[in-house]
Amino acid sequence: MSRVFNMAVVGCGAIAQGMHLPNIAAHAGIRLRWCCDINPRTLKTVAARWKPDRTTTRIEDVAADPECDAVLIATHPEGRRDLVRTLAAAGKHLYVEKPLADNLPDILRIQRIADETGIVLSVGHNRRMAPALRDARDLFHAHRAAPRSEPWRWDREGRRRPPRPEERQTVMLQRINDDYFSWKAWAFEENAGILLLELNHFTDLAYFFLEREPVLVSAAGSPMMNVLINITFEDGSLCAIVDACVGTFGYPKELYEIYHQGAAIIVDHCMEVRTAGIPGQPFRRLYPSPGDAQAAGIEAWYDRTLEAAGRHTDKTKPLASPWPDKGHFRFLDAFVKACRGEGPNPCDAVCGARAAAIVLKAALSLRNGGKPQRIRPEEYLARPR
Ligand SMILES: NC(=O)c1ccc[n+]([C@@H]2O[C@H](COP(=O)([O-])OP(=O)(O)OC[C@H]3O[C@@H](n4cnc5c(N)ncnc54)[C@H](O)[C@@H]3O)[C@@H](O)[C@H]2O)c1
Incomplete structure (x- = not known):
């Protein structure tokens, strides 16, 4: 893992713009490597404001980047399991917004994915x-x-x-x-x-x-x-x-x-x-x-x-x-420390x-x-x- 912690934000809507992107910008140890959103207009807005190294509408670009250490997923709950599977398979640590999933089978599958890949997966219960x-x-x-x-x-x-x-x-x-x-x-x-x-x-x-x-x-x-x-x-x-x-x-x-x-x-x-x-x-x-x-x-x-x-x-x-x-900022900080092996999830x-x-x-x-x-x-x- 590089010394600076490189993060991507996937799903750059309300909570990302209102909380996560400002917190990443305020965190001295994190570099905003990617902003990813299926909506190109949203991408343009966040790129102008938060200046990520790169932007994309394709999650595969984030997964393929060896410099990207972790991904904050702030999309809607449906489809979350597939995002988790793709990114975890690429070894990315994941901060997943709540709810973890909207059905019991996905809840179990996501836990197994985290277990099998050995990534840090934190669910955004920031309180x-x-x-x-x-x-x-x-x-x-x-x-x-x-x-x-x-x-x-x-x-x-x-x-x-x-x-x-x-x-x-x-x-x-x-x-x-x-x-x-x-x-x-x-x-x-x-x-x-x-x-x-x-x-x-x-x-x-x-x-x-x-x-x-x-x-x-x-x-x-x-x-x-x-x-x-x-x-x-x-x-x-x-x-x-x-x-x-x-x-x-x-x-x-x-x-x-x-x-x-x-x-x-x-x-x-x-x-x-x-x-x-x-x-x-x-x-x-x-x-x-x-x-x-x-x-x-x-x-x-x-x-x-x-x-x-x-x-x-x-x-x-x-x-x-x-x-x-x-607790949003402290949660982000704790997540980074957990990924670095410096603290609990x-x-x-x-x-x-x-x-x-x-x-x-x-x-x-x-x-x-x-x-x-x-x-x-x-x-x-x-x-x-
Ligand atoms: N922890 C908190 O305090 C808090 C507060 C609000 C919302 N949330 C959670 O955050 C999540 C997002 O909520 P929001 O209000 O920001 O929603 P939003 O609609 O404002 O933003 C979601 C964004 O995700 C993008 N998106 C959807 N599917 C995508 C995909 N496959 N790849 C990339 N981008 C994709 C959409 O284009 C949109 O820009 C929800 O799960 C919500 O429950 C958490």
Whole structure:
């Protein structure tokens, strides 16, 4: 591998232009070797802005380039398996946008391709690298390993309180306040829907926190938008994901709440972590926006957002709220380090597979009137654990 890490971006649409290409440009260790897109007009736009060494509409050109170390695939989920197969066969490490795939057979095949070729394959569940979520997870894991109650915890019955097996379980809530006016038409036209395209992030986070295998999944609502998912894990822990697509970007988008053994850990829009019930922990930790270091914490987010709303006139452009650090840059950096053998894979194919499989089970539950669906590791793991 060359000293400078040469990357290609395949699929140069919204997320590539809004996040990945700027992050690659900002990363001192990465050179943008290729931009590849089937749309020549898109290629022209990104070539002018991001100045890759080369552009192409043909994935084979990228695969054949011995100087190209890794490829970031940011196309739509369908056809992803074939892109992965071609590029992995050429020995390219892969950063694959979520979802890993849109069906269980492809989920298994992609894992086998990664195993057989020995490439690093990371699935773009970038929130795993968000500082607020990582801190919250560390707090939760430390508390779960050695729970301590606050001296003021109300213990009405003391020793007479009957021990319950549920005491050791975790309950997690994830609430997403989205506005479907902001979504592109293809998300609905290709029969994909937000359940398949977006909720993988959150099914992945459930496992990222709990590190228990899911056993039961049920859902209510529509796969297109407005959907509730309930997941039960092997130890009885529960996660509820509430996805509202009829919400507003005038209010913070994501709220995560984790409850365990007398403690609450709340992550508000990746800009603030609030903790209660864990002795010695501060109530609030604030996290800055990557675009505005002065905007740290949820109150700064409100102030800036209200101010921006007051002067915003162009409905085709997003409101200039401070965007939270959802870990995209750190994820890219971790991927490069993993390819160089300098660190762990930030989200391997197995984790991507599990996240996608839970969503597919939720879709199955919806098709069966909300009936809970069993989920077994052998359905989504290509190799036994
Ligand atoms: N991680 C995140 O935060 C995040 C955010 C948004 C989207 N995404 C994911 O990124 C992917 C892309 O979403 P988007 O909103 O950027 O879509 P988009 O439609 O804006 O861009 C997709 C691009 O891929 C190109 N393309 C399609 N097939 C191709 C092929 N075979 N070879 C080369 N180029 C091809 C299209 O021409 C288009 O330019 C989706 O899987 C989506 O779920 C991730």
